[in-house]
Every structure is written in structure tokens, then in C-alpha cells.
Amino acid sequence: MTTKPHRRFPLTATALATSLLPLALLVSAQAQADCPRGDLDAIFCDENGDMVADRPADESEWANPDTLIFAYTPVEDPAIYADIWQPFIDHLEEVTERDVRFFAVQSNSAQVEAMRSGRLHIAGFSTGPTPFAVNLAGAVPFALMGSDDGQFGYTLQVFTHADSDIEEMDDLRGKRVAHTSPTSNSGNLAPRALFPRLGIIPEEDYEVVYSGSHDQSMLGVVARDYDAAPVASEVIERMAARGLYDEEEVRLIYESDRFPTTSYNYAHNLHPDLVEKIEEAFFTFDFTGTELGEEFEGVEKFIPINYQEHWEVIRTIQAANNVSYTREGLEQE
Numbered sequence: 001m002t003t004k005p006h007r008r009f010p011l012t013a014t015a016l017a018t019s020l021l022p023l024a025l026l027v028s029a030q031a032q033a034d035c036p037r038g039d040l041d042a043i044f045c046d047e048n049g050d051m052v053a054d055r056p057a058d059e060s061e062w063a064n065p066d067t068l069i070f071a072y073t074p075v076e077d078p079a080i081y082a083d084i085w086q087p088f089i090d091h092l093e094e095v096t097e098r099d100v101r102f103f104a105v106q107s108n109s110a111q112v113e114a115m116r117s118g119r120l121h122i123a124g125f126s127t128g129p130t131p132f133a134v135n136l137a138g139a140v141p142f143a144l145m146g147s148d149d150g151q152f153g154y155t156l157q158v159f160t161h162a163d164s165d166i167e168e169m170d171d172l173r174g175k176r177v178a179h180t181s182p183t184s185n186s187g188n189l190a191p192r193a194l195f196p197r198l199g200i201i202p203e204e205d206y207e208v209v210y211s212g213s214h215d216q217s218m219l220g221v222v223a224r225d226y227d228a229a230p231v232a233s234e235v236i237e238r239m240a241a242r243g244l245y246d247e248e249e250v251r252l253i254y255e256s257d258r259f260p261t262t263s264y265n266y267a268h269n270l271h272p273d274l275v276e277k278i279e280e281a282f283f284t285f286d287f288t289g290t291e292l293g294e295e296f297e298g299v300e301k302f303i304p305i306n307y308q309e310h311w312e313v314i315r316t317i318q319a320a321n322n323v324s325y326t327r328e329g330l331e332q333e
Contacts, residue, residue: 039135039325044268051308053138053268064271065121068096068278071103071111073126073262074213078104087290092122095281096274108183109330112137121267122278127154127232127314128185130263134307135325138268141311143282144261145296146303153258154234156186156194159221159250166228169198169254172206175227178217179208183323183330185259185314186232187214193320194256215239222249230254234261234296241297260310264302279304 035045044053056062070089075081082102089100103120105111108129114120115137125133125141133139146152160166166175179202180187188210192202202208209226211217217229218236222245233255240247266278282302287293293300323329 041136044138052134052140056269061269062271063267063269064274067099067101068121069101069103069119071105071120071123073124074105074107074111084291084295088285088292091285092281096277112330115139115267121270124262124264126262127259128183128189130311131315131318132183132325132330133265136327136330139265140268141263141265141305141307142279143264143302144305145299146301147298148300150303152261152303154232154261155258156190156230156256157233157236157252158228158230158254159218159252160228161221161224162249162251164227166253169200172200172228175206176209177206178211178220178226178229180211180214180217185317187230189317189321190256191230193317218245238295259313
């Protein structure tokens, strides 16, 4: 493959919108003929019952772009992650023999809309927004970061300031607690589904304040802007590794069982030969000695997963919160 200069700066939403034409299938956004689809949007079908959108039957609707757009889930500083992901992007370019550009997304809803409109081909979606991406954008989850022995996932953790009077979950009564955003799994939906079993009901027993992100929730606890916060363990571990907060300033009062972490997806209408190359790139990438490996400590490789099996617990949590996979529901984020 001819070596091409890399774009070291993240692709903005404006640049993305003007640089690529939306794929014909999604531009028209016309409902498919009557077909099995479950919770999927009307523009998709699910004939095989695997809960993700089928590839279009008409081969003329298969997308095979020369330039692939890749996005990672929204973070506080997208520019940092553009550099961290560069070793993987180099590998993806080599395996697919395509240019690959990093799209710096500002929100979960913007990321989902970009894939729905055909302007995003490969993406890492956060745990909670993954079902929205599947049902609204035709995302197909196929990989997670994990260890050599196949282990993966993260926990919901609840932190308070080390000097607070909160020692256990029951002490959250009457407090001001930071949730991240309405669609976040560990930052909102899981607490609303799991905390009542512990005798604490969000909104009723404590005030919910949306911080916007796990990073902001944790920094808010450190600054005592919030009394406590439910957050994703993997995000907090990365923050600690980068020295963004002093671990001695906070106290852990609760930790859940493990959830699946960020899902990696391709758009449902990509050409099957291209999908094969994308999967090959993910499953042959070596994290050792890369910035990505340093950022995601304990991760050794991408491991194969499927949405129907591995997101069952997340769908259960969302069902308990009466979540519906609609654009209106996504826009609450």
C-alpha cells in the first residue's frame, strides 16, 4: 500500500459533514418493506433474528468507501485520543488498504447520527448508547477490548470525597449526586435499576444532577461540587493513571458486578469484503508497546462479541428504566 500522510488532528463534525456524501440507503431514510426488525428502526430489517440490522439484500446498496471514518466514544479531550488511537489507525489503514480518518465526536447522539447518516463507518460506542447505535444507526457490534484469556468489562463504582460523611449507600439520602447523562449505562441507567435493590431510589432519596461525563462527575466529587457520583471503573482508572485526580481524595462506597465495555462496530451496509478486512485489523492488532496499550492498561487484544448475547444485561437495565430506542430518547443525552 502506498504510504499516505496521516491526519494527526481529529476530524471535526463540520469537516465530516462536508467531506463525505451520505450513503444512499440512509440518505433516503425510507422504511423497508414489511420485515422482522424487533426494536430496529423502520429503515432496517432483521431476518436472521440476531437483533442487529441485516446487510441490504441489494448489492448496489453495499458501501465500499475509499476513506474510512473511525470514531471513539466522546471524551473530554478528543485531540488526545486522536493521537492515542493513531497506532491502531495505522494498522487499520495497512490491513484495509484504505485511508482512515479519526472523527472527534462531541456527544453520543452526534456519534449515532453520524453513523445513521452514512458518514461514520467504524465506531466505538459507549456501553449505554450501544443499543441506540444498533437500533437507530444500524451499528453492528463485533469486538470489545479484553485480555488474552477473554476477560472483559468494567464495573459501576460509587465514589464520594474522602472527607465526606458518606460511608455507605444509605448515606446518600438527601445528598446531591452526579449522574453523567440520561443514556449512560453506569452513569445513569444502571444506578436507577440497581440502587433501588439497595434501598436507595435516585430522584426520590437523593437529588440527581447531570454532569455530562464520567470525568466531570469524578472531578466534581474531588472539588466537592457533588456529594457522590456513580462512574465507570475503566474511565476512573484511566483518569488516575494520567494523574487527573488524587486517589486519596476519594472513597469507594459501592461496586457492581461487571458490565461489557465500549463496543466496536461497523456500519451494517459495508461491503462484506471490507467488513472482513476491518475485523482482521481489529483482531490482529497488538496493543503491546503502543500508546493505546498504555492508555487501556490491562487490555491485550480485541476479542469477538455479539450484541444479542453480550448486551443482554444492558438491555435488561434499560428496560427497567423504560428506555425506548428512538431518536427522541437519544436526544435526551
